[in-house]
Amino acid sequence: MIPVLFVTSELYPLVKTGGLADVSSSLPEALCGLGYDVQVLLPGYPDALAAARKAGSRRKAQFRIGQYEVSLWQTRVPGTAFTLWLVDCPLLFDRPGNPYQNEEGQDWWDNAHRFELFGRVGAMMAMGEAGLSWTPDLVHCNDWQTGLIPVFMAPVSRRPGIIFTIHNLAYHGVFPHQTFQDLGLPESLWRWDQLEFHGQLSFIKGGLVFSDRITTVSPGYAREIQTPEFGHGLDGLLRSRQEALTGILNGIDVRVWNPQEDPELTFHYRRNHLKNKARCKVSLQQELCLDVSDGPLLSFIGRLVEQKGVDWLISVMPELLERHCQFVLLGSGEARYEAPLKQLAQQWPGQMSLTLGYDEGLAHRITAGSDIFLMPSRFEPCGLNQMYSLRYGTVPVVHAVGGLSDTVHDPQDADTSVANGFRFSEANEQSLLAAINRALESYSNRQSWRRLQDNGMAADYSWQQRAQSYDDLYQAILKEREQHQLD
Template identity: 50%
Template structure:
């Protein structure tokens, strides 16, 4: 088609409106990147209190009632550096007017009506995409993200004149499961209670709305697209994904290279780039002081900013903390499972000056850990893409990662051949074991002490292009193929 494709991106979070993790980062950055390559991209989210506070100029443009539930459609604009503002729609309903984050209350418990809340969001987004709520704009393509938007492709499949649909899997382990007894409350077609549709081992899986009904399925890295077709990584959905493999593709995420730029980052004690890498030592010293670590400039400082859940391999890190080699320090920022938070707190108490842990999330501290650490640890059991290893590469912080998903796609192991060729960017290990992680840390320490190979890895990593432009161009091609078909 000759005109700009009109694409509505639907998700449960997007930075800077609301963010709990990598999904928010991705959906926050992708629309601007799409607009830069000629897509009329727009974003729709639930109108959480935090999102409304972030765009106080949002104005009501439509009111409706879906299945008897009143909702209001708000519209606002987000500024984009060097481009036209991004139109943002917010679906306002009482179900979203709660304190806490999008999925949990202030005590960390999931809202029990999450399936109903996000089903309502999907109905509102479908009405918007079809031109029923904002009559001056109708989507050519709806791009839904993760299980919270999973019903969107399914709902649109019922429409005779519908937009094309793309569904992106950010993490297959989160599926939006609904107990069979509660399924009727969602008001979905009876024939969706089938393994060919949404039924999943006696429950409904809302993620199957995207996996079974979308015109195209994408994942956030090429390797993850292959992994989820196997029993090991498929979370019980590998059979469906193999069946739909012809419409499944992996497109590697990008990062916001303006937000994550050590040369301009306002959170840092010292800014630097590849030509002034020695200034990174100032950030290391500042981070050691901030976190109460010993002021040892020659120590290998390992950083980790993560959700503290089993997926991230936190237990593997915990298993090696008591026997770290001399000259290794660890700084961890994150929140999640209570037992992991307690264990990290205890490790920091038992090893003062060597191990530091901060519970929660602090955006500025996340940037300072990336800049101040020498190496960045990601021992994930699975990792659809991973963003923090990309931030680490950009900040000259050598990643130590497992060979899974996007980690394997983005980090080149420091083998002798890769080091000699100048291709190495990090340390990659295979088994999900504490012994393999300990060996990887020792490899990192040896290379760090060697000096020149370490600096070469830093510079090679900083030279990588992980901006959103490449991903945006691939999505544009995907949209154009769908519309041409």
């Protein structure tokens, strides 16, 4: 078995702010199924440590890094095949709530120090310097929080292979030059082609510059981030490394997201028997105090931020509510979006439900009970919610970007045998409204709507298929490292 260290700042169900947590759970599990010995490294957040102790964790190492006392705890998340390691450093990670922000929604002042230490521990494990008997042949890093691991490993020629996955390039992990100096990083790294980014320190550049391979979470996003529009200032660097860059579409955990067995649903259904989907809709309407109606129920689950196109959605909702559409929204974010949504919910109590925050069970029930799922994101590296909705027979309407474009196929552009939803290309509310109108027209035609649902539910969104692509990439890296060491 080939040992792989998978390093992440989130892991479902222990800590989750977005899709990274889902991927960090599902991909290692699928890779274990292919014969890899995957071991996941995660910061020791309070909830994660509590769950680990309940599952019977064991402290395997204890050491000091600078002023910080660090322990490594080994455990296993129940029902998974991979080993989990937790970096226990109370001064940096023993904090309530969000792993990156305080209760006021502000970034922790010492995030750079927190994830620099996390990166040092990851590099120590990778290089066999943490006092453990296990060492990896490959290190798989994820997003800016792990960006310094390849930097710390770079000086060593006989190191493991490194793969770095970009889940969202909008988040660089950017800090002032003073932070670079406070961390004690070598001055030789303060160059435009290494860690310096317009006079600041960029963690993510460490992963992009020093890894053997870079992946993104969809083929479409891999192309987009090489352009100024989506590259967030790093498009030139990514174009220079395009031979090392690959887009691999995320999968979903089909055990967790399965309308036939989902424990969060009162009624279950499958592709060829959708009668209970209608009952899920009624149940959702009753749960959220909406009028029980056969009219179209549209939903949105996600962060209420500009990236998600929430402003476009707010612009088109009044007209659609006037036309007797219902809306269910679940999420939280910026006050400038929460306020008008609250107002709409007050104005249309029987037709609109707004739940601020996040509730995993409710997310499942919304996905099952909705007719149309909306994802008008300005950009979307992959997106998982559209795949959840497709699997549940809920037809998506999406902006044709990134992974949304890779997974949703519009009847205007695709054969009827694969069409499964509706897309819009222009980045504005008028284009969104036009796509929703086409969806509503199809909804009124039972036969065409049923075909879209059937196509969506028939596709394979599992990690088994996606993991094979990572397997191919891993093997290529190992061969290159072997050849490099021979040379």
